[in-house]
Amino acid sequence: MKQSQVSYIIPYRKSTEDRDRNLSLALKWISINFPHYEVIIVELDTETKINKSLLTPDIKHVFHTYQGIFNRALARNIGALNASNDIFVFADNDVIMEPEKFNMGVEMCCKEYDAIHPFLNCIDITEEDMALIENSEAAQSMFYSIYALEKDTGSLREAMPFAGACLIIKRKPFWKIGGWPEEFIGWGGEDNIMSYKIDRFLSKKWFPNSIYHLPHKRSEFDWYNHPEYQKNYAKMQDIVELTDDKLVEYCKNSRTKLMSFPLTAVRKEEKEEILSCSLPIKKERQRSSDFTFLT
Numbered sequence: 522m523k524q525s526q527v528s529y530i531i532p533y534r535k536s537t538e539d540r541d542r543n544l545s546l547a548l549k550w551i552s553i554n555f556p557h558y559e560v561i562i563v564e565l566d567t568e569t570k571i572n573k574s575l576l577t578p579d580i581k582h583v584f585h586t587y588q589g590i591f592n593r594a595l596a597r598n599i600g601a602l603n604a605s606n607d608i609f610v611f612a613d614n615d616v617i618m619e620p621e622k623f624n625m626g627v628e629m630c631c632k633e634y635d636a637i638h639p640f641l642n643c644i645d646i647t648e649e650d651m652a653l654i655e656n657s658e659a660a661q662s663m664f665y666s667i668y669a670l671e672k673d674t675g676s677l678r679e680a681m682p683f684a685g686a687c688l689i690i691k692r693k694p695f696w697k698i699g700g701w702p703e704e705f706i707g708w709g710g711e712d713n714i715m716s717y718k719i720d721r722f723l724s725k726k727w728f729p730n731s732i733y734h735l736p737h738k739r740s741e742f743d744w745y746n747h748p749e750y751q752k753n754y755a756k757m758q759d760i761v762e763l764t765d766d767k768l769v770e771y772c773k774n775s776r777t778k779l780m781s782f783p784l785t786a787v788r789k790e791e792k793e794e795i796l797s798c799s800l801p802i803k804k805e806r807q808r809s810s811d812f813t814f815l816t
C-alpha cells in the first residue's frame with residue numbers, strides 16, 4: 522500500500538498552552554515516519570489560535586468558526602470531508618506509537634478490515650519523560666523499546682472504546698455509517714457511539730500494542746465532570762437502545778447531514794453513491810449499561 526493513500530486527521534483546539542507542544546511532537550512523528558501522508562488539522566474556535574509555525578506547506582489547516590464547547594466529532598467529520606484518500610486516520614493531537622506497529626494497522630485496514638483499533642494499552646507519559654522523545658528520532662526509538670516495559674499494569678489507562686484516541690477506517694465504510702456523531706458536545710461519548718456503529722455494521726480488528734499519551738493540562742471541558750457529560754451519557758444510552766431499524770435510520774440521517782455540509786471535497790458522484798447505499802446489520806446488539814462491550 523502506498524503511504525499517499527492515507528489521510529491523517531487531527532481535531533484541534535488550543536485549550537491549554539501545552540497543546541501546541543504536543544501537536545508539534547505529533548506532527549514531527551508523522552513527518553519522520555509517514556512523510557507522504559495527507560495531514561489535515563481541523564481547528565474549531567472563535568478565532569484561530571494554532572501556532573502558525575507548525576503549519577508547513579504540506580499540512581492542510583481547516584479553520585471552522587465555532588463558539589461552543591469543543592465538538593471533536595464535528596472537527597473529525599470536517600476533516601474527512603476535506604480528505605482526498607481512501608484510508609482515514611482519526612487521531613488526537615497528543616498520541617504517538619511505534620511506527621512499525623501503527624503501519625501494520627494501516628496495512629490491515631487497507632487489505633482486509635473496514636476499521637482498525639491499532640492499540641490496546643494507553644500509557645500516560647510524564648513531563649519528566651517527555652525529554653526522551655523530544656530530542657531526536659534515535660531517542661524516540663529507544664523510548665518505544667523500553668518505556669512500556671518499565672510500566673506496570675497499574676499505570677495503564679482504563680480500557681478505551683474501539684474508536685478512542687486513534688481510529689483507522691476506510692473511506693466508504695466511514696461514510697456508510699454516518700461518520701462521527703456530532704450531537705456529543707465536549708469530552709466523552711462520541712468515541713463510544715462511533716465504536717458502537719462500527720461494532721454493528723463493519724468488520725474490525727484491534728491490535729495488542731501500546732499508544733503513548735503526551736501530558737497536558739485539562740480544561741473544565743476535558744474530563745468527566747464537564748457540564749455536558751451527563752447529557753452525553755444519556756445520549757449514548759438512547760442510541761444503544763435503538764431497534765435495528767431505528768439505528769439504520771439514525772446512521773442514514775447522519776450521512777445525509779454530512780453530505781449536505783457546504784465545504785467538502787467529496788465529489789458529486791461519490792455523494793450520490795453514499796446516500797443510496799444500503800446498510801445491513803452485521804452483528805446483533807449486545808446490552809450493556811457501561812458500554813464496556815465497545816472496546
